[in-house]
Amino acid sequence: MKPDAPFPAYQPLYRQIKLLITEGLESGQWKPGESIPSELELAKRFNVSQGTVRKAVNELAQENVLVRRQGRGTFVASHAHERAQLAFLRITPDAGPVATIEAELVECRRVRADAAAARNLDLETGSPLVRVRRVLSVNAKRVIYEEAKVPAELFPGLDAETLNAHGCMLYTIYESEFHVRIVEAEERLKAVAADADTAHPLGLREGAPLLMMERVAYTYGRRPVELRRSFCNCAEHHYANIIN
Amino acid sequence: MKPDAPFPAYQPLYRQIKLLITEGLESGQWKPGESIPSELELAKRFNVSQGTVRKAVNELAQENVLVRRQGRGTFVASHAHERAQLAFLRITPDAGPVATIEAELVECRRVRADAAAARNLDLETGSPLVRVRRVLSVNAKRVIYEEAKVPAELFPGLDAETLNAHGCMLYTIYESEFHVRIVEAEERLKAVAADADTAHPLGLREGAPLLMMERVAYTYGRRPVELRRSFCNCAEHHYANIIN
DNA sequence: GAGTGGTCTAGACCACTCA
C-alpha cells in the first residue's frame, strides 16, 4: 500500500492505517474491551511495516480509543472497565476521591430538536431526540442535576426501563446497548444562579450558585452524538482540570 | 551512553535523553523562543541514534515544552509568541473569539505564606510570597478578578512597576524577566457567590454567581511555582474545555 | 517458551524552509 490519491491531500501511510483501524472500530469488527490483532498481524494484513502500524496505533492510544498493554496486546478502550469513565466525570469531592456514583432517573422521554440542539448534533430542527434527566450522587451526596439529549435514531429503545436496568454510567450504556462509543467531548462551564428546576432536585434554594456544564460529546470521526447540560452544587465538590 | 544505574529503576534511553534536554532548558542553556540543536546534532552529542532523540523530543513537544517546525528546527516553547498563552486562559466570550486582553493592577505586595499556600507551593509556612491582584478585561470587558501568589525568592524585584512595564500576560513576564517557564497547571473550578471583595472589581452585586478557578502552576519537573485564584463573571463568557 | 508490545539502531527517502 502506497500513498496514492493525489487529490484528497497527501496523507502519510500511518494516517491511512489509522483510518482503516478506526473503520474496523466503527463497524464493530472489534468491540470495546476486546483486543485487536497484534502489530505484526496488522502489518501483514495492511502490507506495511510494524513501525507504521505502531505509529497509527500509538496515535489512537493517545486519543484513548485504544489501550496498549505490554505483553498482552492492544485493546479497544471501553467505558465499562478501567474507570475510564472518570475521564468524563470531572466532578470530585473537595476532600478525598470518588468512591461511589449513583443516578436517580427523573425523566426519560422523546422530544423534538430545537434549533440549537439540531445545530450542535448536526440534525434537522424537529428531529426526534431522547431526553434523559437525572440526579447524580457522588459518595451518596446528590450534587449533579443533568439533562442529556441524544438522536432517537441512534438509540432505538432507549427508555426509562433500559436506563434503570443498566447502571448509572450513560456512556457505558451507549456503548454496550447501542454500540455508540463516546471518545471526546467539548465543554463550556459557567457559574449560574439556580432556578426552580435546578434548585429543587439538589435541595438548594433558588439563586444559589451552580456550576453549569454544557457538553457536546463525539463518537469516532468527531461525529456529535450527545448534548448534555449539567448543574453541580459546588458546596463540597469541584470540577478538576489539568492544563498543559 | 547505555542504561546504567541499576538502582534508580530502569529508565529507557530516550527518557534519559529527555531529562538531559530538560536540564538544558532549566539551566537556561536554550531559552524560550530559541531553537535547540538539530536531531542529528543532539544524537551525536548524546551518542545515541536519531530515532532515540526523536522520541525524547516528541514527548517534550507533546507536553508543549518544545515546538517542532518541519524544515526549520525545534524551538523552546514560549509564552511570548504563538499565543500559546491562550492555553492557560480558558475564558472565552460566548460569541466570538478573544480579540484583546488587558489587565489593571489592583495591588502587588509581599505577604507571608499561610499553611495552605505553603503546602501547595512546597514551602515553609511564613515564607515570603509576592501577591498580585488584577482585573482582566477580555475584548474590553472586565470579566476576571484574579489573585496570584508566587515565591518571592524565585521572583526577585517583582513589583507594580515591573508588572506595568511588561504587558498583561503574567506567564510571559515570569518567563522573560525571571526565567521561570510555566509548563503545566492543575485547576479546580467551583461556582460561588460573589462577596464584597470580588463583586466590586467586576461591577456586580454581592451574591451574584461567579466561576472560581483555583490553580497550581508548575515549571519544569512539576515544581509548583504559582498559586492563583480567579473569579469570572459568566454573564457573557465561559470556560472552554476539551475532554478525551 | 511463545507471543505481545517497548526500545533502539541504521539508513533511505520525502516535505518543507531558507538563503
Added chain:
DNA sequence: GAGTGGTCTAGACCACTCA
C-alpha cells in the same frame, strides 16, 4: 542546494504476560 524535521522500513533485542 543545504539543512531541518517527517515518514517508512527492516531487524535486533528487551520487558512483560500467560499457559
